[in-house]
Amino acid sequence: MSTNLLTIRGIVLKETPVGEADKFITILGKDYGKVSVSVKGAKRVRNGLTAGTSLFSYSDFYIAETKKRMYLNSAEPIETFYNLRNDLSALAYGSYFLEIVNKLLFENMPSNNILLLLLKSLTAVSKNIIPNKLISSIFELKILEYNGYRPEINECINCRKPSDKNFFITFEGTVCENCLAKGCFHIPLNETLLYTIRYILTAELNRLFTFKVSTKTINSLSSFSRHLIKTQLNLNLKSINFLKEIEEFQ
Template identity: 30%
Template sequence: MQIQTQGLIIREQTVGESDRLVTVLTADEGVLRAFARRAKNIKDSKNSATQILCYSRLNLYKGRDKYIINEAIPIEVFFDLRKDISRLSLAQYFCEIIAEFSPEGVDSAEYLRLALNALHFLCKGSKPELLLKSIIEMRLLTYAGYMPDIVGCASCNAYESPHMHFMINEANILCDNCFKPGPERSAPMNPAVLKAMRHILYSDTEKMFAFQLTESSQTELAAASEAYLLSILDRKPKTLDFYHMIAN
């Protein structure tokens, strides 16, 4: 069966001397894995279009147990990412977690839109990296069914307090009055950080990137979002370690 689609290459692996096995995030089929024969050959038309971080128009053949890419034409290669090692490493981290949480075989337009927006903002350098990282982590988890409950304090329903405490394992928040220090993992959130987190989770797609934070609040938000993602993933991605090493 022939399939025509558009997708972002979020993982690539060399197979043999000249073939590639790629993981592609598509709007209509979700995440799929496909072979691109002779794609490592620089003269092959599929060479650039099947590299990681390339958004491409794909013609695939769906066999019984695998996809074969017959034709691939690049739409956007996000070339500017390769000019900055920090942005490139963050983009690779985005690809790894998107591959982890995106579904297979179902409509995934929201996931693809999120990924493409992330790469667009990284290329332009128009959003601080820490802020962009938090947006992608929390919105991705929301799409995947892990939206935390941060409408109000889980104990007294208070909407805000001088500080709220994001309870990592319980995926909720406690106000200052209800929070008791203990073995449970938590991350402090000042009012600006809590407002930003709510905006990321609850805003319309078109507005999710439309806010700003001070550098200190970005750091606080980034600590909370990363801790929450790692608690669900239950491992630390190698791309995240590399990003921290580069960024620091």
């Protein structure tokens, strides 16, 4: 049987134990997309595979590929995001990000923009510079954008009047008071919230995890982005319950 040797740089999205000592890991790899790799003897500390193949680990994976399957030969960690494990809130958000990415992506479809978004979001959560809830909204709006969702943010979705602070935001975008449909999900805008949503949808990724807004704006933004994740992606996320509990304490 022919074997290919390859190196994939990527992050561990999911671990699935197999028997006593083995596991499968799901990696989001640069230029590869989501791949599944068999790790033999993962739980034996001595083989040195633990750090590089744990959840959140961003590593170089040295892989032997046969026709049927990928096997891990070794892994060299670049960033393990180890401190996410020491902070319950950071862990809750990190797990939520991993689960969304894992459930959203199909195997073997390169998704470098989502990989970069995930790395930037995990870095932001682990550094604790801006509030986790704001990081989460940025992650949610960007991943929806990469998945093809583009709300209208410049004018009313119905009458085309230019958007302003008296408008509402719905899942299709900004809408004026006259055109707001009864019973549809909406959040009242104000100048800051409108500006923040526009900024997240238009600014470069590098500039996104640095700005600060009030808690009130963060909460409105989060209601909007969470609603979109729930209705647009429909992923049946397990991590959301733990995350909601954590958020109630904040």
